[in-house]
Each structure stands twice: as C-alpha cells, then as structure tokens.
Amino acid sequence: MEYMEKVISIxxxxxxxxxxxxxxxxLGKGSIVGLxxxxxxxxxxxxxxxxxxxxVSDTVNSPTFTLLKIYQGNVPFYHIDVYRLEQSGKDPTMDxxxxxxxxxVIEWYPIILAQLPEEMLTINIAITGQTTRILTVKxxxxxxxxxxxxxx
Ligand SMILES: Nc1ncnc2c1ncn2[C@@H]1O[C@H](COP(=O)(O)OP(=O)(O)O)[C@@H](O)[C@H]1O
Ligand SMILES: [Mg+2]
Numbered sequence: 001m002e003y004m005e006k007v008i009s010i011x012x013x014x015x016x017x018x019x020x021x022x023x024x025x026x027l028g029k030g031s032i033v034g035l036x037x038x039x040x041x042x043x044x045x046x047x048x049x050x051x052x053x054x055x056v057s058d059t060v061n062s063p064t065f066t067l068l069k070i071y072q073g074n075v076p077f078y079h080i081d082v083y084r085l086e087q088s089g090k091d092p093t094m095d096x097x098x099x100x101x102x103x104x105v106i107e108w109y110p111i112i113l114a115q116l117p118e119e120m121l122t123i124n125i126a127i128t129g130q131t132t133r134i135l136t137v138k139x140x141x142x143x144x145x146x147x148x149x150x151x152x
Pocket of ligand 1: 010011013037038040041043045046062130131132133
C-alpha cells in the first residue's frame with residue numbers, strides 16, 4: 001500500500017496541540033490512529049488534544065488500567081491503550097472498536113500490529129528534551145493526504 005511519511009520536530013506542548021487540531025480536522029468515522037513512543041513521550045497528551053478537537057467535552061485520562069475508554073464527541077471516540085497486553089499480540093474484543101463506527105486511537109499500537117489494518121495513521125514520538133519531540137508520522141492509503149498537510 002502506498003504511504004507518506006514525515007518527520008516533524010516540535011518544541012512545545014502547544015505545538016502538539018496544534019498538530020492534533022490539524023489531524024482532527026481530517027479524521028472521520030472509522031479512522032484509526034496508532035501512537036508509539038516511550039512512557040512520557042506524549043501519547044496520552046496528544047490523545048487528549050485530539051479528543052477535544054473532535055468535540056469530546058469529558059476529560060480524557062490514560063486508560064492504561066482499563067484497556068478501553070469510550071467518549072462521545074462529534075462521533076464516538078475510542079481511546080485504547082494496549083500497554084498491559086504486553087507481547088500477547090491480539091485481543092479479539094478490540095475488533096469492535098478498531099473496525100467500529102468511531103474514531104479509534106491506540107496507544108502502544110505495535111503490540112497489536114497483527115490485528116490492525118495496513119491503512120491507518122501512525123505517530124511515533126521520540127523524546128529529545130523536556131518539551132521537544134521528534135514525531136515520525138506515517139499515513140497509508142487514504143491517510144497519505146493527511147500527512148501531506150503536516151509539517152513544513
Ligand atoms: N511537546 C510535547 N508534547 C507532548 N507532551 C509533552 C511535550 N512536552 C512536554 N510534554 C509532557 O510530557 C508528558 C507526556 O505524558 P503522556 O502524554 O502521559 O505520555 P505517554 O502517554 O506517552 O506515556 C506530559 O506531562 C506532557 O505535559
Ligand atoms: Mg499514555
């Protein structure tokens with residue numbers, strides 16, 4: 001599948017918010033966003049911003065101990081964190097959300113990569129300083145054009 005990849009440097013939480021806003025404007029029902037990066041890199045922070053820009057008014061918290069949280073925004077918003085699945089690789093109950101009606105954000109997506117479609121948006125976050133991050137954003141298929149709009 002064709003894909004587009006960009007490496008984007010940001011220097012602040014605010015810049016993360018603006019990136020989330022730009023992406024949120026281009027997502028719709030059934031969109032899937034995978035997030036990766038070390039603990040504290042900003043996966044949940046990005047998810048909170050994304051949710052807010054998608055009309056979620058409830059506070060989005062890290063679902064690390066619950067696997068899945070469902071919010072209501074402009075469309076349903078599913079926040080999944082598979083960190084605790086460790087290397088088990090698959091969780092069949094997740095399919096309803098991954099292939100569901102809402103927008104699905106998955107923290108630590110590489111753990112369930114085998115269960116995910118090739119056509120999705122992924123953001124890998126590297127910590128380079130206290131507030132600086134390098135984001136590798138990759139979009140396959142219909143997500144290619146989203147990546148084209150990001151960065152410089
Ligand atoms: N540019 C940035 N983007 C995202 N988070 C940042 C940035 N700079 C500093 N932070 C801080 O880093 C922390 C990221 O935590 P969190 O989003 O929970 O990470 P993760 O979910 O990846 O473990 C937050 O305290 C956030 O305020
Ligand atoms: Mg998190």
